[in-house]
Amino acid sequence: MAKTFTIKRRVQFAETDLASILHFANYYRFMEEVEHSFWRSVGQSVMADHDGAVISWPRVKTGCEYFAPAHFEDELDLVLTLTDLTNRSVSYEIEFLRGQQRLALGRTTAVCCTMDNGELKAVSIPAFLRTPLEEMAQSRKP
């Protein structure tokens, strides 16, 4: 598995604002999309059935630094890197690139939870989800 996971994502009209740039909150949607694409790329989903429960990954912390604005119809590379993996949580960095230019850097930490009608309970990451995360983490070592 590659050290990073990348998708291309074009900025859509509805995602701009009257400052004519990608609205700052929408970067967080982009972060989510590359993370969910990663899960699909390993044959899983961010919403997974496990032992009769539904596993999901609510965020406990997110953040983003913005270096230069993105505009309508820009096609960005969203580069996902796993930065930390604990018993119950995973952290990623997401680079926003337009060609060689780094427009933004996002960070997100999500906790593995079972969910039931809006109630969330943290659990250990089950093996079938941990394995692809460990492979991604492994590949980062020198």
Added chain:
Amino acid sequence: MAKTFTIKRRVQFAETDLASILHFANYYRFMEEVEHSFWRSVGQSVMADHDGAVISWPRVKTGCEYFAPAHFEDELDLVLTLTDLTNRSVSYEIEFLRGQQRLALGRTTAVCCTMDNGELKAVSIPAFLRTPLEEMAQSRKP
């Protein structure tokens, strides 16, 4: 001026997701709404005309910690506090409260810019915008 500025904001249906909670990216829209309400409360706007240019406040850094989920129709208090003020930038914290419970804590740093068709240029905060910010900062001192 009070040390903090607060608005009430109800969680709307379209802002929830299939985990039955307020989607994590939408917290950033809530942060923006209380900031813009603050500007209106002092007779200004986040988009202000100044010397033939339009002033706006693009973000250079945002973040959020999530402690407990918010649900559909929850009425939250969004509490804005000014945490830093420089020549060109302002930083805020935004608490998300449901009654006495703190659901989340957001942070944002915005830079005063003139904008022209999606191009942004940082400038010193003009006096008419600096004054209400200084009053808010002042009121925080013991």
Added chain:
Amino acid sequence: MAKTFTIKRRVQFAETDLASILHFANYYRFMEEVEHSFWRSVGQSVMADHDGAVISWPRVKTGCEYFAPAHFEDELDLVLTLTDLTNRSVSYEIEFLRGQQRLALGRTTAVCCTMDNGELKAVSIPAFLRTPLEEMAQSRKP
């Protein structure tokens, strides 16, 4: 009960687009907000528990005509009128007013459904939800 139900709703920054106007898709969110406010005003919710099931109102048809653009920070009146009520469905019109000016006219038809994990099944509108709708319909007669 009044013939119509009205809320005030301000256009937020994130809801504008690079044409500097309220993005056309966001009118549909506004329509939903006034409808859900109506339910709250009669002590109900668009998501209601009934006989161990959850009732909701998925749309089967929506539409909007746009007469003039709405801009950032405009405070609109959203005026909800019940236009049709059948055994299982309700139709509304929603006027978008800025002062006396009619900016848009929306229409929506929703069907009363029980929902279970994304699966929806149409049912007769239960009495506790039908009563406030009939009162609204009644009040429209001359």
Added chain:
Amino acid sequence: MAKTFTIKRRVQFAETDLASILHFANYYRFMEEVEHSFWRSVGQSVMADHDGAVISWPRVKTGCEYFAPAHFEDELDLVLTLTDLTNRSVSYEIEFLRGQQRLALGRTTAVCCTMDNGELKAVSIPAFLRTPLEEMAQSRKP
């Protein structure tokens, strides 16, 4: 040019709601995306420079019928068909297909406008934008 123009579009997590389905307002964003993709496919953009002005296409009427819900991670075909072309406006239908199943049918009418800071003025469709629309209209004839 083909009679229709189609893109694939996956339903993202942030686009679902607590009914576990694609939120009805987001269909309108999908409609816009296939329309804008069409413009790119003919080497144009929905925001085009022309004679020192910016041309855009605000909507005057939109609508959608919903036949069956779309869910998270569904990959939909969005099929754009030109249904009417006048001196100043263009109308489209957009089919939402999941495999062979038709989930929804959208309609939109947009008017060719020059825009200046949120002010919109209807104009005749300039030749360089009319040509690809006429080719699409032409190809629909038997």
